[in-house]
Amino acid sequence: xxxxxxxxxxxxxxxxxxxxxxxxxxxxxxxxxxxxxxxxxxxxxxxxxxxxxxxxxxxxxxxxxxxxxxxxxxxxxxxxxxxxxxxxxxxxxxxxxxxxxxxxxxxxxxxxxxxxxxxxxxxxxxxxxxxxxxxxxxxxxxxxxxxxxxxxxxxxxxxxxxxxxxxxxxxxxxxxxxxxxxxxxxxxxxxxxxxxxxxxxxxxxxxxxxxxxxxxxxxxxxxxxxxxxxxxxxxxxxxxxxxxxxxxxxxxxxxxxxxxxxxxxxxxxxxxxxxxxxxxxxxxxxxxxxxxxxxxxxxxxxxxxxxxxxxxxxxxxxxxxxxxxxxxxxxxxxxxxxxxxxxxxxxxxxxxxxxxxxxxxxxxxxxxxxxxxxxxxxxxx
Numbered sequence: 001x002x003x004x005x006x007x008x009x010x011x012x013x014x015x016x017x018x019x020x021x022x023x024x025x026x027x028x029x030x031x032x033x034x035x036x037x038x039x040x041x042x043x044x045x046x047x048x049x050x051x052x053x054x055x056x057x058x059x060x061x062x063x064x065x066x067x068x069x070x071x072x073x074x075x076x077x078x079x080x081x082x083x084x085x086x087x088x089x090x091x092x093x094x095x096x097x098x099x100x101x102x103x104x105x106x107x108x109x110x111x112x113x114x115x116x117x118x119x120x121x122x123x124x125x126x127x128x129x130x131x132x133x134x135x136x137x138x139x140x141x142x143x144x145x146x147x148x149x150x151x152x153x154x155x156x157x158x159x160x161x162x163x164x165x166x167x168x169x170x171x172x173x174x175x176x177x178x179x180x181x182x183x184x185x186x187x188x189x190x191x192x193x194x195x196x197x198x199x200x201x202x203x204x205x206x207x208x209x210x211x212x213x214x215x216x217x218x219x220x221x222x223x224x225x226x227x228x229x230x231x232x233x234x235x236x237x238x239x240x241x242x243x244x245x246x247x248x249x250x251x252x253x254x255x256x257x258x259x260x261x262x263x264x265x266x267x268x269x270x271x272x273x274x275x276x277x278x279x280x281x282x283x284x285x286x287x288x289x290x291x292x293x294x295x296x297x298x299x300x301x302x303x304x305x306x307x308x309x310x311x312x313x314x315x316x317x318x319x320x321x322x323x324x325x326x327x328x329x330x331x332x333x334x335x336x337x338x339x340x341x342x343x344x345x346x347x348x349x350x351x352x353x354x355x356x357x358x359x360x361x362x363x364x365x366x367x368x369x370x371x372x373x374x375x376x377x378x379x380x381x
Contacts, residue, residue, distance in 0.1 A: 162207025
């Protein structure tokens with residue numbers, strides 16, 4: 001595979017990097033780590049969409065740029081480098097829009113895709129529940145048909161963009177052995193949202209969602225009843241590549257911060273960068289980041305080619321997310337005592353990296369997926 005960026009990809013990355021450096025990152029830093037209210041998040045997300053965030057992989061008829069998922073991930077890396085809080089809602093929009101594109105009726109596509117691609121609407125993916133994480137087939141949220149409506153009851157948790165969401169793609173049980181996706185329009189079918197406070201990434205919303213006798217038009221079914229599990233597994237491939245790239249973005253930022261600090265700080269009569277143990281750390285950090293990027297590029301290139309890539313996406317996700325923990329930890333170590341203060345960004349990067357291996361299937365789940373691909377023997381359902 002040739003991973004040399006095209007001229008179009010180089011221009012996309014250079015453009016968004018310039019916008020982030022000159023305009024958006026100063027605004028983000030001034031705002032701090034506190035919660036970003038919806039009007040401001042919508043403003044920033046829409047501005048980024050103009051540079052290809054969300055829009056890059058989607059068709060021009062929906063306001064997209066039709067540039068493919070690899071290009072989107074290159075753009076996403078730059079945003080993650082500056083702020084994961086701001087990058088994440090657009091990532092969820094991009095994946096949610098893909099599921100709607102694949103499964104929804106033309107009427108639903110026309111109604112919602114332009115707003116999602118432009119960053120004017122927000123969507124959440126309602127998969128996880130209090131007792132259900134990676135085992136999608138075990139969801140308990142239930143939808144019962146009542147004439148021209150589905151009536152949904154259940155609870156979702158760890159839902160990204162929950163507080164912002166205009167739409168919820170709800171994974172629910174529509175029959176005894178039937179998992180389906182139903183698109184819930186919050187304005188028409190209200191649901192309750194409660195935000196969850198975390199060790200990091202509190203600038204964006206992670207929430208519990210409660211659906212109580214939530215009546216949704218039957219036409220909001222995505223695909224056919226029973227398609228939910230298959231469709232979820234397909235978008236997991238794309239989501240896991242984004243998880244890999246968000247890890248690469250913060251690891252790259254940690255490396256750059258460590259390099260800059262090691263060239264400025266002196267100990268024992270020389271710059272930190274001149275000490276062999278520090279040089280070893282920096283070289284190892286850079287190599288691990290490049291290895292993660294190659295795994296991610298291979299995986300998303302297969303997705304762009306419409307080739308099944310469950311194992312490759314799992315490899316990319318678990319390696320990159322665990323890599324980010326190690327790289328950010330080494331960056332903090334290079335900063336010494338300064339690294340644990342709020343004056344330097346590395347302590348925040350460490351907290352963010354610790355979260356990376358959990359969403360979209362833990363490291364342990366990813367390894368089981370890879371093992372199943374190697375042996376043909378499933379260690380989980």
